Amino acid sequence: MKTLHKFLILILSLFLSVFFSIAVFAWSEHPMLAHPALKGLPLWNRLDAVAAKNLKTFLVEAEPQLEQFLAQQEAWSRANLPNYAPRPDELAFKATGNPDDILYRFYTAIRVNPHIKVPLYLHLLPNDDTKGRTVADPRHITTLKDISSMLNTTYVWISEGELLLPLDVLSAGNDEPDYGFDLGLFADNNTDYGTVYGFGSQAFGNPNLEYSSQAPFHMGFYHEAKILYKFGPFLKRTYLDYRIQLYRAMSEFAFTNNQPYWGWRFMGWGMHYMGDISMPYHVKPLPGVSTLKMIWINLKAMLGLPAAKDNAVQLVSNRHTVLEEFQVQALRIAHQESNWDHPFLQALTNPIDHVTFSENFIVDVAAKESAQSSKNMDKYIEKYMPATMVSDPAIEVDDLPELDYIVQVVKEEKGQQAVDKITVAIAERLRFYSMHIRSYMTSILDAAGV
Numbered sequence: 001m002k003t004l005h006k007f008l009i010l011i012l013s014l015f016l017s018v019f020f021s022i023a024v025f026a027w028s029e030h031p032m033l034a035h036p037a038l039k040g041l042p043l044w045n046r047l048d049a050v051a052a053k054n055l056k057t058f059l060v061e062a063e064p065q066l067e068q069f070l071a072q073q074e075a076w077s078r079a080n081l082p083n084y085a086p087r088p089d090e091l092a093f094k095a096t097g098n099p100d101d102i103l104y105r106f107y108t109a110i111r112v113n114p115h116i117k118v119p120l121y122l123h124l125l126p127n128d129d130t131k132g133r134t135v136a137d138p139r140h141i142t143t144l145k146d147i148s149s150m151l152n153t154t155y156v157w158i159s160e161g162e163l164l165l166p167l168d169v170l171s172a173g174n175d176e177p178d179y180g181f182d183l184g185l186f187a188d189n190n191t192d193y194g195t196v197y198g199f200g201s202q203a204f205g206n207p208n209l210e211y212s213s214q215a216p217f218h219m220g221f222y223h224e225a226k227i228l229y230k231f232g233p234f235l236k237r238t239y240l241d242y243r244i245q246l247y248r249a250m251s252e253f254a255f256t257n258n259q260p261y262w263g264w265r266f267m268g269w270g271m272h273y274m275g276d277i278s279m280p281y282h283v284k285p286l287p288g289v290s291t292l293k294m295i296w297i298n299l300k301a302m303l304g305l306p307a308a309k310d311n312a313v314q315l316v317s318n319r320h321t322v323l324e325e326f327q328v329q330a331l332r333i334a335h336q337e338s339n340w341d342h343p344f345l346q347a348l349t350n351p352i353d354h355v356t357f358s359e360n361f362i363v364d365v366a367a368k369e370s371a372q373s374s375k376n377m378d379k380y381i382e383k384y385m386p387a388t389m390v391s392d393p394a395i396e397v398d399d400l401p402e403l404d405y406i407v408q409v410v411k412e413e414k415g416q417q418a419v420d421k422i423t424v425a426i427a428e429r430l431r432f433y434s435m436h437i438r439s440y441m442t443s444i445l446d447a448a449g450v
């Protein structure tokens, strides 16, 4: 009996592990959210402009302190992060004093894609002026081959030493983790670094898709039924908390070592992951599908009837995509029209009540409320979005040209009332988002004495 039980769990695990085949960016174009959420805070008035500094310059200057700092942070992660994959000892950052390979030593010590670009640039919002700066080609900023999602944004080059507003530095950093940082980090991603980083094989997502390998770093499933973890232990293998805490510590390190430019930019990195949490499709594997149903459709798949499982995966993937597209397109229009009364911009400037950041904030505060919201959000999407886009598993919504003007499509097919209902539901999420990122920022500035 016991063997049969074990066998069943093994089989179910195998099937559950193919549950998720797609990964997306979570909230899209984070600076359009973070900038309005933070810009009205009084602290900007008392802060000086900061001088842009190349990452390499920063590393060379901070190298003597960096070795010890990263060693301490690694020890902290091993002791405090519940599902942490320890960084292999041979990747530890060593202060060798050699500037030629310092970027590589740093990237591999923090286990990001060593090919990332991290140049000096600003990420402009829709109404921002280039102020005569040279517009940057996104291909020099990201490692992604498909740059379509960046073509709506204007990036401009800046030079080392240029004085910049801290919030603009934070904004530029805020979208960067979607520019290739977490790609190819798993042993089965066919990269040379993935085989030595110690994250094992990719827990979920299709390892053959260009950016799906970042999914386990931008998602975290902390609030599933116990039985689901038993059937799908891979659900725990996410590294969102690692990124949030590592970049939080790096930001604090930079500030306390008199490197404010990197203090703000690292804060932007960490804030990206902090912000991903309020997107409900990033904290639940299948929002709107009960535990029992997940197990049931997997059982059917196991018996050679995969249709129900395939359909559920396709629907969740489509709803995830549609929600993000609606958010980013509506938000871009609000920015373009300087519509500060738009519910999204109102929500970002009026967050829910503040909760102070602590070690359990990620799981017990942010992810918890986001997971709780997922069922309702899923219902809203089902009710108010066009049925072809969210309720037809034969459709891959990414292939539909009307996805590019989704707000208009919802209005035509479901009426203005549907647009309003979805807008309000997303705005409610953004009130939580705004609190989460403010709490994160405050904790760093307080700790660093900024």
Ligand SMILES: [Zn+2]
Binding pocket: 025, 026, 177, 178, 218, 272, 273, 276
């Ligand atoms: Zn993300």
